[in-house]
Amino acid sequence: EAITVQELANRMAERTSDLVKTLFKMGTPVTATQTIDQDTAELLVTEFGHIIKRVSDSDVEIGVGGEADVDTDLQPRPPVVTIMGHVDHGKTSLLDALRGTDVVAGEAGGITQHIGAYQVTLKSGAKISFLDTPGHEAFTEMRARGATITDIVVIVVAGDDGLMPQTIEAINHTKAAGVPMIVAINKMDKPGSDANKIRTALLQHDVQVEAMGGEVQDVEVSALKKTGLDELTDKILLQAELLELRANPDRMAEATVVEAKLDKGKGPLATVLVRRGTLRTGDIFVVGTESGKVRALVNDKGQQVKEAGPSVPVEVLGLTGVPMAGDNLAVVENEARAREVALYRQQVATAKRTTSAPASLESMFSAISATKAVEFPCVIKADVHGSVEAIVSAVNKLSTDDIKVRVLHSGVGGITESDVTLARASGAPIIGFNVRPNAKAREAAQQAGVALKYYDIIYDLLDEMKLAMAGKLGPEY
Numbered sequence: 001e002a003i004t005v006q007e008l009a010n011r012m013a014e015r016t017s018d019l020v021k022t023l024f025k026m027g028t029p030v031t032a033t034q035t036i037d038q039d040t041a042e043l044l045v046t047e048f049g050h051i052i053k054r055v056s057d058s059d060v061e062i063g064v065g066g067e068a069d070v071d072t073d074l075q076p077r078p079p080v081v082t083i084m085g086h087v088d089h090g091k092t093s094l095l096d097a098l099r100g101t102d103v104v105a106g107e108a109g110g111i112t113q114h115i116g117a118y119q120v121t122l123k124s125g126a127k128i129s130f131l132d133t134p135g136h137e138a139f140t141e142m143r144a145r146g147a148t149i150t151d152i153v154v155i156v157v158a159g160d161d162g163l164m165p166q167t168i169e170a171i172n173h174t175k176a177a178g179v180p181m182i183v184a185i186n187k188m189d190k191p192g193s194d195a196n197k198i199r200t201a202l203l204q205h206d207v208q209v210e211a212m213g214g215e216v217q218d219v220e221v222s223a224l225k226k227t228g229l230d231e232l233t234d235k236i237l238l239q240a241e242l243l244e245l246r247a248n249p250d251r252m253a254e255a256t257v258v259e260a261k262l263d264k265g266k267g268p269l270a271t272v273l274v275r276r277g278t279l280r281t282g283d284i285f286v287v288g289t290e291s292g293k294v295r296a297l298v299n300d301k302g303q304q305v306k307e308a309g310p311s312v313p314v315e316v317l318g319l320t321g322v323p324m325a326g327d328n329l330a331v332v333e334n335e336a337r338a339r340e341v342a343l344y345r346q347q348v349a350t351a352k353r354t355t356s357a358p359a360s361l362e363s364m365f366s367a368i369s370a371t372k373a374v375e376f377p378c379v380i381k382a383d384v385h386g387s388v389e390a391i392v393s394a395v396n397k398l399s400t401d402d403i404k405v406r407v408l409h410s411g412v413g414g415i416t417e418s419d420v421t422l423a424r425a426s427g428a429p430i431i432g433f434n435v436r437p438n439a440k441a442r443e444a445a446q447q448a449g450v451a452l453k454y455y456d457i458i459y460d461l462l463d464e465m466k467l468a469m470a471g472k473l474g475p476e477y
């Protein structure tokens with residue numbers, strides 16, 4: 001099947017003009033709205049260093065939401081932001097404080113309702129959407145399901161505490177997703193807070209803030225005293241501008257489920273974030289393997305609304321069942337079509353369940369060797385700090401011109417569920433040096449088909465990695 005350059009650029013989150021330029025260099029002169037075939041698209045993706053993710057079968061064969069948008073139909077849309085950081089560093093407080101910057105909340109008289117996401121309208125009229133579930137677990141879980149809806153991550157670090165294990169995980173999960181970050185140094189009202197100490201500490205994790213000569217924006221805030229919030233929202237908007245976030249509001253809506261539940265009175269409810277198009281009451285849709293007709297839309301202020309456009313979070317009533325976070329909602333022409341697509345997706349889901357065998361240690365790396373990529377991602381855990389450093393440095397040296405090792409995350413301690421989620425989202429193996437997973441992590445890895453590999457001799461580790469990397473490049477190299 002074919003895809004337009006524009007649509008591919010959207011999916012890769014790259015500029016269309018950059019794709020056109022690269023295609024030209026590859027000897028394929030095309031314009032943004034022209035289509036290219038699968039092989040050319042794959043070459044292009046590889047060229048850009050992305051891991052190829054084929055569109056799921058259901059979408060290809062049924063063609064839901066497949067059509068590309070024409071460049072001239074695209075309009076600017078608000079950024080979608082996720083807040084991450086270590087426990088107690090103030091994620092929830094900051095989300096609440098930012099919510100308070102909304103100028104329409106008061107005048108509309110709505111009661112704030114926690115629906116999993118909210119949108120604020122700033123004094124300038126600019127809008128920002130925030131996902132209300134802080135933490136990197138939910139973020140990476142969504143990504144593992146192919147639903148990266150976050151445009152910008154705000155990493156919260158308590159100025160009186162410093163970088164903690166979950167701060168580092170959050171940084172690594174953000175980097176693995178290729179999403180730009182802004183660092184919010186919180187609790188600046190506390191006497192012990194030292195922003196410069198944080199900026200310096202960030203350098204050790206390859207995060208260079210502007211004051212340190214880098215490009216990552218940082219801002220000093222106090223969620224408690226509500227200071228620095230305007231500066232933070234300004235920086236979010238600046239980053240959004242650089243990303244040139246755009247979507248076509250005039251088409252059948254496509255949205256992503258952020259949260260879903262069964263309400264005793266209202267039935268199945270799902271909060272969705274519209275990615276493109278406009279969702280309206282009366283629309284017929286498919287969501288995951290469920291379908292439905294929009295009976296009502298409720299915004300984050302508890303008010304019923306008639307429609308929701310790009311980047312707007314809204315609660316949908318009228319589903320046949322409860323979908324999962326990360327599921328794609330697509331509006332379709334009629335009910336027959338909705339049933340057809342839902343049924344097809346159910347069949348695909350059943351087929352996948354019955355054919356996906358648990359990962360064996362022998363099949364290590366096989367999952368990733370199936371995808372063509374110029375990167376070799378991995379997660380490294382070891383028993384002591386010195387080993388972590390030595391291994392990371394040694395595996396990085398295995399990189400060649402053809403294939404680059406990319407350590408998504410490394411750390412001291414046993415293999416956790418969070419490591420597995422990250423590995424799964426990037427199709428990476430987890431390498432344990434003198435450490436083992438806990439029971440939950442082992443189970444999660446087996447279910448997700450994430451390869452776990454244990455070593456106690458560093459040379460064995462490096463030898464096997466070399467082999468796996470060679471295997472990944474394939475015989476043509």
Ligand code: GDP
Binds near residue numbers: 085091221223225
């Ligand atoms: P989370 O676990 O990251 O969501 O952190 P919380 O938002 O629950 O905050 C943890 C604790 O830090 C709470 O007791 C907050 O009141 C406090 N806190 C959060 N932000 C600030 C701040 O800017 N200044 C001070 N002094 N305390 C804060």
